[in-house]
Every structure is written in C-alpha cells, then in structure tokens.
Amino acid sequence: MRHVQGRARRAGAALAAVLTWAGLLAGAAGCTTDGGVDQMPGKAPAPEDVIRVTPDDDSKGARPDDPLLVRVVSGRLESVKVVKSQDAQETPVPGHISKDGLRWEPEEPGLALAAKYTVDAVALDGHGRRSARHTTFTTYVPDERFIGYVAPENRSTVGTGMIVSLEFNREIENRAAVERAVRVTAEPAVDIRPHWFGKARLDFRPEHYWKPGTRVTVALRLRDVEGAPGVYGQQYKTFSFTVGRHQVSVVDAARHTMEVRRDGELLTTVPITAGAPKNTTYNGKMVVTEMLELTRMNGATVGFRKADGKSEYDIPDVPHAMRLTDSGTFLHGNYWADASIFGQSNVSHGCVGLRDVKGGGSETPAGWFFDRSLIGDVVEVVRSNDKKVAPDNGLGGWNMGWKEWKTGSAVK
DSSP, X not given: OHHHHHHHHHHHHHHHHHHXXXXXXXXXXXBOTTSOBOOOTTSOOXXXXXXXXXXXXXXXXXXXXXXXXXEESSSEEEEEEEEEEETTEEEEOOEEEOTTSSEEEESSOOOOSSOEEXXXXXXXXXXXXXXXXXXXXXXXXXXXEEOEEEESOTTOEEXXXXXXXXXXXXXXXOHHHHHHTEEEEEESOOOEEEEEOTTSEXXXXXXXXXXXXXXXXXXXXXXXXXXXXXXXXXXXXXXXXXXXXXXXXXXXXXXXXXXXXXXXXXXXXXXXXXXXXXXXXXXXXXXXXXXXXXXXXXXXXXXXXXXXXXXXXXXXXXXXXXXXXXXXXXXXXXXXXXXXXTTTOOOBSSSEEEEOOTTOOTTSHHHHHHHTOOTTOEEEEESOSSOBOOTTTTTOGGGSOHHHHHTTOSOO
C-alpha cells in the first residue's frame, strides 16, 4: 500500500513540474507590441532589438530631410544623447523623449550636411532589463556650395543710409528658403524688409534712414539651406554694425554746389563739378560704399573709349575717392582741372568732383569732406539732365518707395 502511494506521489510531483514549466513557457510567449516574441525572462535581448535608431548604424550619405529618431518597441527610453561633429566642432543636438517613453526626436528637424552623428541611448525593455546602444552615421557631402558676400563689415560704424546687401556667388532658385535663413534685426527695433534684385542679390532696409545709434545685427543661417538643386549654403555666422551720425549731402548739378548737412544742420556748401552735358551724372539718392585715399581711374573700364579704342582718360592717382554706384560713379578729389571750374561748370565723365591737390590735401574741399564722411552716408544728386539711378546700382534702394520695396520679398 505504501509502495502504491509512493508511486502516486512521484507521479503527482512529475505532473506538477510539467505544469509549472508549461506555465512559464506560456508566460514567456506573450505577444509584443510589434507582433514579435519577447525573449525569455532570463536572457537579455540584443541592444539593437530593444533600441531602434534611424538612420541606421554606420550608414553614410544621409540626406538633410531624412528623419533622426530613437525608439523602443516596448519598455521606455531612459536617456538619449546625440552629438553632431561638423567642421572639427562637436555640438549637442537638443531633443526630447515622448511622454510614453517610446520615442526621442530632435527639437528641430533636418540633418546637417557633411557631418557625423553619434547616438548614445539607454532604455529598459518590456521586462525592466536595461540596454545601452551606441551608433554613428554620416550625412551627405554636397559637391556644390553657395556663399553670400555681405556689406557692411562686422563691427563697423556706418552712415544712416546703409543698406544690408548680400551678393551670392551662385544664382538662387529657392529664394524663399534663403530669405528665411537671413535675419536682420535692430536695437531699437524697427521694421526691416528684404528685397531681391534678380537671383543673386538680397538687400534689407527699413522704411526710412536708420536712426543714429541703432545697432543692427545680421544672422546668416545659410548652412545646409538648398538654394538651388544640389547647391547648399555654407555660412552660419552673426555679425553687427552701429549706425553713426546722420549726414546727407545734396549735389545740385545745375548750381554746381553740394550742401552738406549733419543731423539736419547745414555744415557747409561746397563748390563742385558734375557730369558734362554728354556724360551727365545720375539723379537720385546714392550711398557711399567704398572710400579710397588714392585710386586709379581708367575710362576704358566703364566704357569711355576714343575712336581708336584707347581710354578717354587714365588717371593713376585720383585722391579722396568715394564710390557711389557699381557702374562707376564716384565723388572724388580733382587736381587736374582748373580751380575756376568748381562751382561754375560741369566737365566730368559723370562723377562729382571736388577741388583737391595732387596726392590729396586735408585742407582742400575734397579732403575736408572725405575726413567727415562714412561708408553708408547718402549723397543725393538733383537737377541733373539724366535719369534716376537704378535701385540696384550700388545701394540705390532708397530710390524705391516702401510699398514697392516690400513686394520684392520671396516669402509670401
């Protein structure tokens, strides 16, 4: 009897063991959130099965619009650290983990070009086991880049007529994207608007001349912006300039004079010579963009040639030269003309001439004016027998009304 009972107990114990293992196996075979099967509780899954990273580990040539994403199938993310290495600099990539702990995404979408990304993530799987994953990938390196040449210079002090102007080395097809990547602000604040001249130039100005003392900041966020198919921006920098005193000089071509006003007060009236009847000076508002103590002026470079093809003039040492237009209009010192012509007649090839001496004299009218001028000062010509200067000839944007200026934005 005892023998029979012993066999029964052993059989019952064996059956209990079988049932126990069956229960464990059944528990281990529960469905996961993506339809797969979790690992056995006693065996940790591979990190890549717990933490999924996009783009893939060790992938190359990721595009700017490819998503950057870290996620877990089940469980939750504990921490995610992403670092961008670009131009020999490492920069953390800000991002956030979703409330349910399943996803991490960057604060701003889009990948930088020609960069390496490193991702370090720690997560708990569905059974509370911790996993860590380290991945890297690199992004597309474009063959073509564009840059913008900017005026004025960083930390300069300029006149109140200065216009922020960007000349691009490539034609811009996606002008709205490039325009959004350039921000011009002022302190004290003023409404500043952009205007495109063609596909390679973008200017910014307020409705009226800047107020003296204004600090203007220009932020270029052009890097990785696709300006044309396959052509991406290069620059990511910020610079600023300060607006100095307000000076506007009015050249009356008919009276052969120039009135110089500083902050509304008349400083002096200077005798001048403007463009001769065959080569008149543009009317309109022009801005000083370049100041040269001494420069060479050759008429052939701006189309003034004799019948034999030689230049009508070639002066190697023009003193106190201030550029007013891209097409070659200067306000400059003149030592080669007779002193009697200043204030009496117009004899130049379109420039505005002030009396000077060879080598440039500080006490001459030209030297006096040069020493009291800034890049960004306005020179306005009136009563000349010529057309108004074009808004894109130099910084001629002040000749355009505010309503028309605002229509030049590519962002609608």
